Amino acid sequence: MxxxxxxxxxxxxxxxxxxxxxxxxxxxxxxxxxxxxxxxxxxxxxxxxAGVPMHDRSSRPRTSPNKTGKAVTQRCVSLRMRLREGPVQLASRLGVAPSTVHRILCSARLNRLSYMDRATGEPIRRYEHDHPGSLVHVDVKKLGNIPDGGGRRYVGRPQGDRNRAATPGKPKKKWRNPKLGYTFVHTVLDDHSRAAYTEVHDDETAVTAVAVLRRAVEWFADRGVTIERVLSDNGGAYRSFLWRDTCEDLSITHKRTRPYRPQTNGKVERFHRTMADGWAYARCYTSEQERRGALGVWLHQYNQHRPHTACGNQPSFSRLINVPEQYS
Structure with missing residues (x-):
């Protein structure tokens, strides 16, 4: 050219x-x-x-004495897939510059660890069920309560400690600040549409988890979705007899992930990360009640307006047909 x-x-x-x-x-x-x-x-x-073609010659030199050897390149790729280390760590093992390692990884399309499973080194296998309700993911996100006046994240540690001490109705421990407790966000996420149903509670017991599941089934049913299977981790609430009996009563097949493999339930884990960035820690809340009150607005934005890459940059509700408030 x-x-x-x-x-x-x-x-x-x-x-x-x-x-x-x-x-x-x-x-x-x-x-x-x-x-x-x-x-x-x-x-x-x-x-x-001379009989030479008239096209421009390549600017590549005929010889490259300083070119990285083939053996080093192959060992770099092998170590990347086996150890999942970055260019700096691999450079110390290979005795070359980190920039050289980065160039090799870019050529092999291994420059991002997100392209492979960190636990096994194998390429990530993605799946998606073909219709809404075929599988839903359930999980609980644990968040620390916010003291009245704001927490350390926004007002700083000294003022945050004073706000903790001034928050009423919290048990105080000797030599320590009062315990504010935790907020437990229960989420039911549809695998196909990524539509989410979320509630905030003060515990993660089986009774609470079962009540959330029943209300989620009704919420999805109002939008034309029948839940067939549910996937959870091995938390105590999901291993209880009450959860098992409730799934049988609702005609839902319950599946659990392999122990210590949260990647299997990765869709709801990723939703919780998005929720933490967009709602839980998005701004300075002056109380826990204010943060809980803002969840409904954010969840409406997530389900019905926020573009989702898994849905072709369309909102999650775009994969649900003729549902109430779909375009509100």
Whole structure:
């Protein structure tokens, strides 16, 4: 391919050479006709006489004495897939510069660890059920309560400690600040549409989890979705007899992830990360009640307006047909 600043294209270079060689035109006249210098004409005439193509030659050198060896490249790729380490760590093992390791990983398309499973080193296998309700993910997100006046994250540690001490109704421990407790966010997330149903409670017991599941089933049913299977981790609430009996009563098949493998339930885990960024820690809340009150607005934005990459950059409700308030 000719570079954009070339005065002659390969077709005109051949025409220039033929005018000089075959029709005996003076080089100066050919140069004036094509508005180029005579050394340029001479160069293409010599290429024509030597039988060399008129296309631009590659700028790659014939020899590269400092080129990274093939053995180093292969070992770099092997260590990346086996150890999942970054360029700095791999460079110390290979005895080369981190920039060299980064270049090798980019060439092999291994420059991002998100492309592989950190636990096994294998490529990530993604799945998605073909219709809403075929599978829902359930999980609980644990958040620390916010003292009245704001927490340390926004007002700083000294003021945050004073706000903790001034928050009423919390048991105080000797030599320590009062315990504010935790907020437990129970989430039921549809695998196909990524539509989420979320409630905030003060515990994560089986009784609470079962009540959330029943209300979630009704919420999805109002939107034309029948839940068939539910996937959870191995938390105590999901291993209880009450949870088992409730799933049987609702005709829902219960599945649990393999122990110590949260990646299997990764969709709801990723939702909790999005929720933490967009709601839980999005701004300075002056009380826990204020934060809980803001959840409904954010959840409406997430389900019905926020573009989701898994849904083709459309909101989650776009995969649900003729549901109430779909376009509100």
């Amino acid at each position: 000719t570079h954009p600043n070339a005065a002659l294209t390969p077709r005109h270079r051949l025409k220039v050479a033929r005018l000089v060689v075959e029709e005996a035109w003076p080089i100066s006249e050919v140069a004036a006709r094509f508005q180029v210098s005579w050394p340029t004409v001479k160069r293409w005439v010599d290429r024509y006489l």
